Amino acid sequence: MLQESNSPQKCVMIVAGEASGDMHGANLVRQMRSQAGDSLFFCGVGGQAMRSAGVKIVIDASQLSVVGITEVIRKLPEIFAGMSATKRIVLSGLPDLLILVDFPDFNLRLAAVAKRMGIPVFYYIAPQVWAWRQGRVRTIRKLVDRMAVILPFEEEFFTSHGVPATFVGHPLLDVEKSSHTTTVSDRDGPVVGLLPGSRPGEVERHLPIMMKAAAMIGKSRDDITFLVSCAPSVPIEHVARITEPFEGRTRFALVAGGAGEVLGQSTLVVTASGTVGLETALYGVPMVVIYRVSLVSYLLARALVRIKNISLVNLIAGREIVPELIQGNASAGNIAGQILQMVGDGKVLEEARRNLAMVREKLGGPGASARAAQIALGLL
Structure with a gap:
């Protein structure tokens, strides 16, 4: 009862x-x-x-x-x-x-x-x-x-x-920001957060591509650390199974406890589209937004969706202030290119932070x- x-x-x-x-x-x-x-x-x-x-x-x-x-x-x-x-x-x-x-x-x-x-x-x-x-x-x-x-x-x-x-x-403005400051020892360069989503299906679609991008970057930049967010709704074993083949090919660590544990440590993040993108904006962390679904779902969405951008950050800003890589464009090569371009240019990161501060103000x-x-x- x-x-x-x-x-x-x-x-x-x-x-x-x-x-x-x-x-x-x-x-x-x-x-x-x-x-x-x-x-x-x-x-x-x-x-x-x-x-x-x-x-x-x-x-x-x-x-x-x-x-x-x-x-x-x-x-x-x-x-x-x-x-x-x-x-x-x-x-x-x-x-x-x-x-x-x-x-x-x-x-x-x-x-x-x-x-x-x-x-x-x-x-x-x-x-x-x-x-x-x-x-x-x-x-x-x-x-x-x-x-x-x-x-x-x-x-x-x-x-x-x-x-x-x-x-x-x-309501994200009511959520206390994480005070977590370290996960990987001896970091000596940029930290890139990988936020593949909060559903097992999203993680299956996004994380392998994200890790391939990380491995591509690892060939030329051994100073970049990748932190993989493990959402509470997805078993960490599920995430570990996907990341295991990439051990030794790039510097990465799994971080449990939700997106905030990664956002509080990151120079830049690659995030699945959704509420987590807005959470990233509230932390003031520059980002690249990606999203992949099945081909049938994508074609149906293209026929029905009436808006140009899918990221809530861009919708609130009224223009594209964060890069969006959707479906086929969300390739490992494109993701790696965006990461290297942004972490390699302090002016790009600073402009991104200013734009995100404007979005934060609009949320009240x-x-x-x-x-x-x-x-x-x-x-x-």
Whole structure:
């Protein structure tokens, strides 16, 4: 049983299907508890961060998180099982509030069930419908009672489409930066962070190419150290299996604990596109953004996506301030070329840092989680 039927606590169901959503969902839960005391019980879909925040996890997010059409097909049985389990909770009438964190393909279906049950829906971290599948904004307008958005241009977009949205700032500004300063001994040159992603599939696609680039550089530059970020959502053994063939070909180390442990030490990073790129910007670390998916997923995205850039950093800046290498362009040779060009030119790195500082200013100040919590509590 999730909660005793006679419990005086209100039940909040929160659903976050990805690593970044798990982290932000956990911070939201802590803020809601801080503001509402012990009057709330939390259950839902998430990972270790939300579990540590006191959420009763019904479905682990690792069962559901995936990117790309062909990748989704392989995981359909787990996704359907997760959807059935979460729908049963909503249909039981137990939740007094449903909080959705990004993850729209799953969450909008759940929102429809909540709407039928008369359960208020709060959406935290909006689906990026401004980039593709804009028709979904009509669905959001019908199903969502309140929305808290985290990118500065999103409030105007959603309110212009009739969705009650409020810009609360970006929750990454609430995350304490890592104070980690050393991993590899006797470093005497630049440190390049490799951030392949937070999903096993992303790591499989990105890390081999990143390591090949590192090995290419290692032939001529033995002073560059590469730090490989091991996301908590990906077993470190999985990462080690990919990097093992490159031992002796370049200087590298695996760093557990999330992107911050690498960002705090890096001169430059090569990162998969996504929230981690924005986290990199907040650290002020120059970057090269890459992304690869299956061919089918890539062709479909090209047909549907309405924006020129994929990096959130470039979208917020309104122009390309960080290099993007997508699909076939994300080759080992191109990545190695970008790394050598940037670490070899102090002026390029300094200009990149100035541009990232401008992006940081556009995101506003800290307190996003607290402001979002206040909106959510207003629905109870």
